[in-house]
Amino acid sequence: MNILFIDCGISGIAGDMSLAAFTELGVDLSAVENKLKTVIQEDFSLSAKKVVKKGIASTELVIHTEEEKHSHRHYTHIKKAIEESGLEDAEKETALKMFEAIGLAESQIHNSTLEKVHFHEVGGVDSMIDIIGTAIAYHALNIEKVVCSPVAAGNGYIKIAHGLYPVPAPATLEILKNIPLRETDVQSELTTPTGAAIVRTLANEFGNMPSMKVQKIGYGAGTKDFITHPNVVRFVMGKE
Template sequence: MSIIYFDCFSGISGDMIIGSLLDAGLPFVDLEHELSKLKLANFNIKHEFVIKKGIAATKFSVETDENHPHRSLGDIRKIIEESGLEEIVKESALKIFTRLAKAESRIHGVDPENIHFHEVGAVDAIIDIVGAVVGFHKMNISKVYASALNIGGGWTKCVHGTIPVPAPATLELLRGVPIYNSGVNMELVTPTGAAIITSLCEDFGYLPAITPKKIGYGAGTADLHIPNVLRVILGDTNNQEAKHNKHHNH
């Protein structure tokens, strides 16, 4: 069985997830082809190799000239449902956005349907979330695991002004997830990254028994005293466990 482990020693964000999957072998043309099925104008995706504290990594970015419109959950649902994406991809992407809307609604005291996504309603966030789901699907990943999340600290700026790290919606998404701050004074886990990983991850903690086949490093934007990369390990669960499960399932 194909599993993936996200080693989040420097946090996690949507673009870092996609960068790490590309670095681990997701063909960029496949990603581009699938994302073109979204009826979104004026966006361009690119990837480049960068070095972060001596580690070669893939940096994924979305270029858009859109000026952050405020989209509601309904608007995003429409964009996803009217796309030519496969049903399984649509379902997962909508699950992530719904989870995000619920977290935002608890913070702002507004009904999830009336939440207006600012940063996460923008084209780049939609691309990050749908792109991550496309990546998991294309790479035939059946289970997702992750380490405890290094969330960072300090303050970050958003539409509402200056807010503490982790941003309230991010923290809301991370209920029940092991988190820590290694002393980096910066937002390391973004709302998009938190929404994706908490929606799709089976379990957070130590690396499970895995035979690594592919390893990828997705670069973040910042330059820190630690490598600002997200590491992924793709592999198979060991056969004993697979045999045990097979036996168990019959």
């Protein structure tokens, strides 16, 4: 059995970090980009660069797009784009589950409905790439089981479209309901709504690294730098 262990107990998880980690496990980023272009009509391109985070060599995802960061799209727009795309059925299903997790959280917070949810922070091309790209990468590796560590979500405050919000952001915390969180003193957002949705959708169980023969290890880097720890998520692939 192919097992993926998501280690997000130190610096949380975000969509770009996830896709970057998958590339270190052997996923072809150009193949992911080609599939994404059947979903996303706006011009964009992807690349990956090697970085070192507090001594750990890792990969950072670089998205090139002319679209303004955090552009707005409705859940229904994104859903339609995925359903009418050239993705395989399993890829569509996983991507839709991720966006649905975010949409349900947003509708709960804003007292709205899934159909009327207007995405702010996760409605842009960059977030669509992170989420849908991660779904594509996940299915490329024939993973049969996903175990995730308790999630480091972060502390403090973050400025978003609606104003100054506590960390974890309300949407992130809503998505992470009934998922074990790890205490941290870091005053920053570590896990984003996209990262939370990825964990919510992919993980079969939560806990320590399972018994397995490790085959590949991937480190996906975030853009922030911290004094206390490397800002990376670690993906570990192995056989049961």
